[in-house]
Amino acid sequence: MKDKKEITREVNRKKIIQAAENVFANYGFKGATTEKIAKQAGLPKANLHYYFNTKTILYREVLEGILEEWMVAAQTFDKYDEPKIALTRYIEAKMNFSRIRADASKVWANEVIQGAVSVSKFLETTLKEWLENRVKVINDWIAGGKIEAVDPYVLFYMIWSMTQHYADFERQIAILNHGKHYNDDEFQQKTEQVVHLILKSVGLS
Amino acid sequence: MKDKKEITREVNRKKIIQAAENVFANYGFKGATTEKIAKQAGLPKANLHYYFNTKTILYREVLEGILEEWMVAAQTFDKYDEPKIALTRYIEAKMNFSRIRADASKVWANEVIQGAVSVSKFLETTLKEWLENRVKVINDWIAGGKIEAVDPYVLFYMIWSMTQHYADFERQIAILNHGKHYNDDEFQQKTEQVVHLILKSVGLS
DNA sequence: GTCTATACGTTGATAGAC
DNA sequence: GTCTATCAACGTATAGAC
Numbered sequence: 001m002k003d004k005k006e007i008t009r010e011v012n013r014k015k016i017i018q019a020a021e022n023v024f025a026n027y028g029f030k031g032a033t034t035e036k037i038a039k040q041a042g043l044p045k046a047n048l049h050y051y052f053n054t055k056t057i058l059y060r061e062v063l064e065g066i067l068e069e070w071m072v073a074a075q076t077f078d079k080y081d082e083p084k085i086a087l088t089r090y091i092e093a094k095m096n097f098s099r100i101r102a103d104a105s106k107v108w109a110n111e112v113i114q115g116a117v118s119v120s121k122f123l124e125t126t127l128k129e130w131l132e133n134r135v136k137v138i139n140d141w142i143a144g145g146k147i148e149a150v151d152p153y154v155l156f157y158m159i160w161s162m163t164q165h166y167a168d169f170e171r172q173i174a175i176l177n178h179g180k181h182y183n184d185d186e187f188q189q190k191t192e193q194v195v196h197l198i199l200k201s202v203g204l205s
Numbered sequence: 206m207k208d209k210k211e212i213t214r215e216v217n218r219k220k221i222i223q224a225a226e227n228v229f230a231n232y233g234f235k236g237a238t239t240e241k242i243a244k245q246a247g248l249p250k251a252n253l254h255y256y257f258n259t260k261t262i263l264y265r266e267v268l269e270g271i272l273e274e275w276m277v278a279a280q281t282f283d284k285y286d287e288p289k290i291a292l293t294r295y296i297e298a299k300m301n302f303s304r305i306r307a308d309a310s311k312v313w314a315n316e317v318i319q320g321a322v323s324v325s326k327f328l329e330t331t332l333k334e335w336l337e338n339r340v341k342v343i344n345d346w347i348a349g350g351k352i353e354a355v356d357p358y359v360l361f362y363m364i365w366s367m368t369q370h371y372a373d374f375e376r377q378i379a380i381l382n383h384g385k386h387y388n389d390d391e392f393q394q395k396t397e398q399v400v401h402l403i404l405k406s407v408g409l410s
Numbered sequence: 411g412t413c414t415a416t417a418c419g420t421t422g423a424t425a426g427a428c
Numbered sequence: 429g430t431c432t433a434t435c436a437a438c439g440t441a442t443a444g445a446c
Contacts, residue, residue, distance in 0.1 A: 005411075012411095026319055031235035033439060044413050049441060106318050109373070113311050114231055116376045123380045131381055148405075154398040157378070158367055165366035168314070171321045173362070175328045176336055193359040200353070201406035210429075217429095239422060249431050254423060 013051050015041045021062050025106035028114075029059055060118060063111065066104045067122055073097050074130060083141050084204045088195050091159055095191040098167035105167035131156060148203035155202065162194055218256055220246045226267050230311035234264055234319075265323060268316065271309045272327055278302050279335060288346045289409045293400050296364055300396040303372035310372035336361060353408035360407065367399055 019041035023032040034055055038048040052058035076093040080086040098105055111119055131153075138152035166173065166187075174181045182190060199205040224246035228237040239260055243253040257263035281298040285291040303310055316324055336358075343357035371378065371392075379386045387395060404410040 008411080028233035028235055028315065028319060030233055031319070034441085035439075045440090046413055046415095046442080047411080050411075050413095053441085055440070109318055110233065110315065112377050113314055113373050114233060114236070116380070120376075120380065123377055124384075127377075128381055150402065151395070151398045153381070154395055154402065157370055157374075158399075158402060161366040161370035161374075162363055165362055168318050169362075169366075172317050172328055172332075175321070175325065176333055176358070179329075190356070190359055193356045194363075197355065197359065197363060197406040200408070201402040203405070213429080238420085240420095250422085251424075251431060251433095252429080255429075255431095258423085260422065 009051075012041075012043070012047075015043075016048055016051055016058070017062055017065065020058050021066075021103045021107055024059065024062060024110070025103035028110050034058075062107060063118055066101075066108055067119070067126070069097070069101065069104065070108075071126070071130075077134060083146050083202075084199060087159075087199060087202075087204070091163060091195050091198060092191060094159060094163035095166065095187075095194060098163055098165075099187055102167040102170055105164050109164065109168045150202055158201070159198060162198070166190065214256075217246075217248070217252070220248075221253055221256055221263070222267055222270065225263050226271075226308050226312055229264065229267060229315070230308035233315050239263075267312060268323055271306075271313055272324070272331070274302070274306065274309065275313075276331070276335075282339060288351050288407075289404060292364075292404060292407075292409070296368060296400050296403060297396060299364060299368035300371065300392075300399060303368055303370075304392055307372040307375055310369050314369065314373045355407055363406070364403060367403070371395065 016037065020032070020037045023037045023040060027033075027036070032055075034048055035045050037058075038045040041048065048058075052061065073093045073096075074090075077086055077090040080089060108119075111117075116123055134156065135152040138147075138150075138155060141147045142149050166182075170181065177186075196205060221242065225237070225242045228242045228245060232238075232241070237260075239253055240250050242263075243250040246253065253263075257266070278298045278301075279295075282291055282295040285294060313324075316322075321328055339361065340357040343352075343355075343360060346352045347354050371387075375386065382391075401410060
């Protein structure tokens with residue numbers, strides 16, 4: 001049973017982390033000020049430092065949350081045996097993530113572009129392991145004649161870059177789309193196109 | 206005829222801009238300090254401010270140089286009538302840009318992710334115009350039965366995101382590649398794969 | 411737990427001698 | 429044009445009253 005203080009604590013931490021993710025996404029680590037984050041979370045700056053001693057710690061916690069969600073989306077790939085279905089569901093999950101968690105994607109992109117200092121451990125261990133195993137799956141598909149012979153790494157980078165582009169470069173995309181962000185219908189159509197192009201590139205559909 | 210001072214001026218400006226591009230790429234606009242840039246350019250901070258009054262002005266000039274180069278690479282698309290050749294050469298040019306101008310690509314990515322405040326004019330005018338005209342070309346190819354019916358915007362975003370990924374996410378790619386950056390041969394192979402996958406996705410090759 | 415006031419380090423920018 | 433010394437502004441973090 002949680003007491004009142006504990007609930008307050010969790011609520012405030014969550015508010016701060018959400019605000020932080022948005023500010024980090026739009027200003028980068030250095031450009032994000034604890035003042036901006038606190039204001040957006042609706043509390044004084046000193047309060048933020050009460051919950052998260054340093055800005056760096058807060059940043060790390062934001063990143064950790066994103067990693068967890070990333071791995072959840074990644075599990076979609078393993079839920080189906082048929083290449084066409086597995087790829088389709090995975091791409092859809094990634095596109096959905098770009099749609100509803102654009103800030104998370106941007107924080108991640110900023111971090112990796114600037115050298116991945118805070119997430120290199122994750123990349124070296126969890127992500128590398130995940131990728132190596134899925135590369136084997138792709139190679140099995142190829143050996144079984146189920147998809148065309150392609151470089152599995154290039155295939156995954158294709159999926160990641162194409163889907164994440166709709167989050168990270170959403171501002172550019174909006175400008176090129178009469179200045180308006182895609183609505184749900186438009187985004188659905190783009191998702192179908194992305195799925196179609198990738199499937200086709202490996203000889204499916 | 207240029208005198209000595211004028212030459213010194215140009216040389217120093219170029220040194221500063223090159224250093225600035227590298228520092229902006231790796232630290233973002235806010236994270237980049239004029240001190241770091243000056244040190245990397247091999248001169249005192251005060252000197253940097255003599256050539257570029259403010260950090261913002263320096264940043265703008267770095268961006269402008271990148272835009273110009275971006276447009277040069279874009280011209281490759283127009284040099285060939287045959288879809289297969291035009292797309293191949295354009296993708297190769299973009300991959301080459303990612304290879305030799307990774308910092309430029311990263312500065313651009315950082316800028317767009319964080320709202321494209323300093324390049325919105327370029328996106329709204331030059332880039333939008335360029336894209337609209339090439340979309341027409343793609344639609345002509347489709348109408349002429351030369352390539353599969355695809356959403357031209359999704360096709361261009363595919364080309365941009367896939368190729369730029371090899372610059373912007375090079376750190377992640379290196380980690381996933383035994384911790385080593387691609388050498389020239391490897392990069393060449395990846396380029397061929399990227400070309401192949403994109404061509405195949407529109408029914409070519 | 412909350413919040414105001416403040417200390418302290420960092421950084422963009424300039425003054426002024428050479 | 430170059431460079432050392434310096435300053436003002438800003439931003440992280442904390443002290444200490446409530």
